[in-house]
Amino acid sequence: xxxxxxxxxxxxxxxxxxxxxxxxxxxxxxxxxxxxxxxxxxxxxxxxxxxxxxxxxxxxxxxxxxxxxxxxxxxxxxxxxxxxxxxxxxxxxxxxxxxxxxxxxxxxxxxxxxxxxxxxxxxxxxxxxxxxxxxxxxxxxxxxxxxxxxxxxxxxxxxxxxxxxxxxxxxxxxxxxxxxxxxxxxxxxxxxxxxxxxxxxxxxxxxxxxxxxxxx
DNA sequence: GAGTACCG
DNA sequence: TACG
Numbered sequence: 571x572x573x574x575x576x577x578x579x580x581x582x583x584x585x586x587x588x589x590x591x592x593x594x595x596x597x598x599x600x601x602x603x604x605x606x607x608x609x610x611x612x613x614x615x616x617x618x619x620x621x622x623x624x625x626x627x628x629x630x631x632x633x634x635x636x637x638x639x640x641x642x643x644x645x646x647x648x649x650x651x652x653x654x655x656x657x658x659x660x661x662x663x664x665x666x667x668x669x670x671x672x673x674x675x676x677x678x679x680x681x682x683x684x685x686x687x688x689x690x691x692x693x694x695x696x697x698x699x700x701x702x703x704x705x706x707x708x709x710x711x712x713x714x715x716x717x718x719x720x721x722x723x724x725x726x727x728x729x730x731x732x733x734x735x736x737x738x739x740x741x742x743x744x745x746x747x748x749x750x751x752x753x754x755x756x757x758x759x760x761x762x763x764x765x766x767x768x769x770x771x772x773x774x775x776x777x778x779x780x781x782x783x784x785x786x
Numbered sequence: 787g788a789g790t791a792c793c794g
Numbered sequence: 795t796a797c798g
Contacts, residue, residue, distance in 0.1 A: 613788080614789090615787070615788080615789050615790095615798085616787085616788095616789095616798085617787090617798050618787085618789070618790095618797095618798050619798095620787095620789045620790070620798090621789085622788065622789075623789090624788085634788095636788075642788075690788060691787075691788055691789065691790095692788085693787085693788040694788090695788090750788075
């Protein structure tokens with residue numbers, strides 16, 4: 571079955587209700603196993619070491635991490651356990667196939683946990699080598715007030731609500747658009763009542779990192 | 787500057 | 795807006 575695709579700005583697609591409740595619950599169960607193997611860690615700002623309010627982990631061959639000494643980067647292992655990231659669940663691979671059909675396989679799936687008080691400032695995803703592939707985001711749990719602008723820091727912005735099960739695709743002219751999370755609407759979903767502790771919102775961000783050197 | 791503090 |  572198909573879903574409405576709303577183009578919020580060129581290259582930025584909102585797909586409300588992309589995952590039904592059953593798929594959301596199955597994905598949360600997958601994530602619970604992933605977090606057992608790769609616990610949430612607190613990323614820190616480059617240089618200053620200030621902590622993010624969002625906690626993170628990853629699955630797939632590469633994971634996004636940040637700390638004072640190394641800054642933003644992709645690495646193959648968990649920064650605290652040293653173990654390789656767990657594999658991406660089938661539902662995540664399927665979402666990438668459906669929402670980024672022209673792109674090479676995803677290499678990184680960043681898992682963000684937002685407690686109700688957590689926020690994410692305006693930023694661009696620019697740590698990837700391959701900017702031709704879109705960034706795909708899946709929302710689970712409490713609604714996020716999500717802000718999106720243009721490719722320049724001072725470009726006008728607007729906000730939308732990302733609900734549990736929604737997908738968002740940042741590609742084409744929006745691949746380098748500024749975006750962030752203003753706030754979480756506490757208690758807006760029952761999905762995460764059992765896990766993780768504190769409920770809130772889980773966000774999966776799927777990305778291609780390496781340039782594809784497919785020379786057929 | 788993917789962060790917070792502090793201003794008017 | 796200022797600030798690592």
